[in-house]
Amino acid sequence: MKITSLTNAKVKQWSKYKEKKYREIDKKFLIEGEHLLQEAHKEGLIECVISVEENTSWDMYEHYEITSDIMKKLSSSVSGSNIMALCHYSEQKETYGKKIIILDDVQDPGNLGTIIRSALSFGYDSIILSKGCADVYNEKVIRSTQGACFHIPVFRKDLQEVLTDFKQQGIAVYGTALKNAIDLQELKVKTPYAFVFGNEGQGVSQGILNRCDKLVKIEMETFESLNVAVAAGICMYTCNH
């Protein structure tokens, strides 16, 4: 089906999904670019495909051909896209697995996406976001995950309640901190465990640090400053070895 009007009802509906509140009402979101479509397709999340030119490789889905003006309206990317898809949220079972990442108010979409990407690559089972984290269905988060977000369960929870559950279930909780912490090289992880990473400016909040079984510090030499996604990647990798 061809759509040429910027005021077409479908176009209006789709463009609403650039905002979190509309994504949450309908549990739908937009993705951009061939690579993300392929990753979303593997998990059966695509509802329809939207492209500027005819594109027969996605014939298995309902397909809309649109103008480049409409694409500009729908796209969040600066460089622009040729193909997008409307997807629905994935249904997730309430199981966290044995290697869990907890994020305490990670606010930058790029950081959140990058951590999700690393978590999947390093074989972590799930990610739990505090209420103050960026939205996983934000276009920039999805792009930074490179599609990893479709393949690993991501939950949004009250972290204090989660930590109470984990205590009962015997899941060890490790947190990163600059003070009163052992060197990362000294940490011997015991599965099942969860690793907590914190906000870009403040780190892990004190209320969460207080409930960690062990606090860990990445050994640094001079500047003592790491991006949270880098810190998370180093901890995840090191705990695997």
Place this chain on the structure above:
Amino acid sequence: MKITSLTNAKVKQWSKYKEKKYREIDKKFLIEGEHLLQEAHKEGLIECVISVEENTSWDMYEHYEITSDIMKKLSSSVSGSNIMALCHYSEQKETYGKKIIILDDVQDPGNLGTIIRSALSFGYDSIILSKGCADVYNEKVIRSTQGACFHIPVFRKDLQEVLTDFKQQGIAVYGTALKNAIDLQELKVKTPYAFVFGNEGQGVSQGILNRCDKLVKIEMETFESLNVAVAAGICMYTCNH
């Protein structure tokens, strides 16, 4: 001195430094925010301070009070700044040190800045950028370094020439690759050494990989995809231990 006109000659001059070509002509750049001013101050890079409100804590420098409209024109930050400074490039001696990071066309400013930040924190001595890397004086790069870029020498070079020099000087060169590579855990680094990281999409180019002494792969489980700044952080940290 107070400036209230958007067309003031100094304002016009400063705003030019948002573009790389003008930065390179005058070897000057702008920084934003109290934290970056402090880091640039430590290295004596500040020429004058520009703020919306009176600010006596930077009295040691020539100071310009400007309107918030002018600040909007000068600032590259979405959330806006209250204070900026005009800085000059730092003079760098042509010494690379013993632990060197080489970046082959890392194009994303956030990635470049994040890698510089990690390199300083992990005690690396210098960073060598290929001609295709982002500009280190780009405002987003500087912001992502959190000021680390003022404290570590960053060079822009022809990488093939650099690798020829390194061969003669007996500096080992390690590169990251997905194929024909040993596990990172197997790598025993010998100082002096350089570690090469590559472009976000293509990785390290084949012409550079061919000249590496060893190729290294970060062990992953499923997704096999890492952000380059995360990969660089993991390699730098692991080589320190």
